[in-house]
Amino acid sequence: MTEEVDVVVVGAGISGISAAWHLQNRCPGKSFVILEGRDDLGGTWDLFRYPGIRSDSDMFTLGFRFKPWTSEKAIADGPSIMAYLRETVAEFGIDRHIRYGHRMVAADWSDADNRWTVHVERGGERVEISARYLMACSGYYDYDRGYSPEFAGAQDFEGPIIHPQHWPEDLDYTGKRVVVIGSGATAVTLVPALADSGAGHVTMLQRSPTYVGALPDVDPFTVRTNKTLPTGAAYVVNRWKSILFQSVQYQLSRRFPRFMRRTLMTMAQRRLPEGYDVARHFGPSYNPWDQRLCLAPNGDLFETIRTGRADVVTDTIERFDRTGITLSSGQHLDADIIVTATGLNLRLFGGAVISRNGEVIELSDTMAYKGMLLTGMPNLAFTIGYTNASWTLKADLVSEFFCRIINYMDEHSYIRMEPRHPGGGVDERPLLDFTPGYVLRALDHLPKAGSRAPWRLKQNYLLDLQLIRRGRVDDEALEFGQSAVTTTIPSSSL
Template identity: 50%
Template structure:
């Protein structure tokens, strides 16, 4: 039983497109297809279309290291990111391999042929494609169902309720009173953008979030980009941003009190004298226990200072026809309520995975080198960092996957999977950050071990070093179903497993 393609890539966002590039870079001529459920390239950057949507980390680490970002801004707007990805896919011919509107529903491994049978829906019909490998670039959250708490009496509200994950294109909020519920990265981006047209915007939060203002255009990086050639300056900008973000994270872990005080002083300088900073900007947790939110060009703090936006820290008592009653007794009048209340974690896009007819629950498997699943053959997935840009890890993942494909081809192997060899190992969460969306679905993602190569680290520098000295056969089982290579493959499998 042959293959229609050699690799199926799920998703045409940053992860999927990057995987396609790295695959062909190392394995020219490989037949692959990208299955994208949406009608456009972009993934997250096509899904989220709310006002002001932008990156919340440096675009020099979010963009690909081999495809320089050409705009001056280091904090990029969502439309510019999507256009960058679209141009990138066209430049390298990746867009010719994409099947749009193709929603993957299943992936079934058959050990008799060492192939995956991937089922997907397109134009109301069910299709299948057989491949040797499957690469999941489908992200980490549920695209269909964001997290929205059950608010008391919400049905009595006579205005409009929207969620940023499904922002209506025809929503008219000009001259209206808007309440944004939430204090994460989405709310901090959305609130100042809404003030341009809304009559009044309130950010309603149960508890504060750490916010740090940085310029959209970094003067130091901008100076380097004016002097050095494009590729060289992009390399410098990437590592400058990666090391800066890593240093901030490290300092927050080592010196939480000092960093808490520093962030507080920074916020005070952006707000009017006498503003109740400790009420609205003093979280109950230490910096980077949850993600530190970026306020580009101090847009949010400036909107608050100018009176165009208000922050209210309180609990919701109930909704009525005209707005929200708070536990303090205050009533917030609203025409539009935006529930920027978070995401739902989801592994492998919620797709049903089976191996020889037995369903695989990803959350019950350990992750190997942050990209393969324990005892699942020829399946890779991409999971970014919690404390740094997504692309930093997704590109490492794409390189490891393409190297694995090349290694298997050169040895005649048709299957490979990581195996613990009966060893016991303590587990920890793959994402050990204390964010709300992680606490709600703590075990939605595959498990991390506590020692390498099963430990999912949140440290790009260590991972980049480890990648350079990686042993591809470590804790791996290789084998094949080709008749002319069976004995050799069995021997290779046994020797690899014994190491």
């Protein structure tokens, strides 16, 4: 028997929790379920268990708009974030809607029925749920496996080779020589965490450097506002201070890249030993924010290097051997444990097959409207957060806008909505204007963006407030339909 609900939300991480709260708050008459393939909520924050796991965005923006983050600590560890998410779902009754161990494996839209049939794996069996709307809130990572390039001689290494996405709970690295391959946020987090928790020595081995900025994990501004203002007011002030800081930093980086490069290099130089080759190890060949800027709370990475508990080696790998890694320069890195912090794989919709009337839809054939709706996929929204700011800022906007669409459809007796492909009038662009390896590897399999709004977003929360939060639902780019006949909506404004 097929269960029927109004909305299926896929994923119980930050995006899914945001979707649930907005549905309850803005569409209180709609029934919904949250399908979570794992055994716990949290998404990324449940998946990653490596030492030192923490936010790389401040919690005043990674936290929800509707649920104040009350701690003065802006950069929080994974367990604190999980506690916050658990408190949120319990406080708002969202936990009653979550079905753990339910993985969406396929979803098919029927033009005849104007509904989605969601195929779900649950404890070894398949079940179906029929829904008017589908919200894909499963992020864009492949939760089953991280990206692990093949290294010559890996089979010869006598110690464990570990990807951070699959960190063993019983790994003992006390007194061990650990080589962390990579230079992204995971490596920047792991190196000081391992050194601080008993590793003998940690080496960060990178093919090329990444920009690393240092900020205090407790902001003095936040301490003052929390002492002088009521909790709600303090959260609003702290949140907007963080939003504006992020926006200004990003815009400065894009408009004045040389200035920001010099600023970041100087910041690193002041925290590293005298004579340290900052340009080689912390001076990327690209401009700031061509890739995501890494964060070192309180400059912990620099402090660990300065005290000699860790070092950075910039070189390429020739091969693994029995006792470590031989580099192209001829240098040998002795290792007891090797950690491959080499990145992630992208996978939208959790790898589920999306179809329409039984015909599989290739994501690369679709175009994204406002970065949240896809051509050819009626009554569906998906969430991808910002690459230059907190994921949650975008997740909340997506949830809010889709709820506005649902309510608009109810008011006008529409039962179907989908973006109309703009055709040749809009040039295709990559969905993510971002150049890290995990994005470049997946571009051919992702939806397209367009050359102009609303098919192109600028990774700017302040602009998106106007385009999404205050933008019209009755947009000419959207088609709304009644029964089997699709009609272009009237030009009247909401």
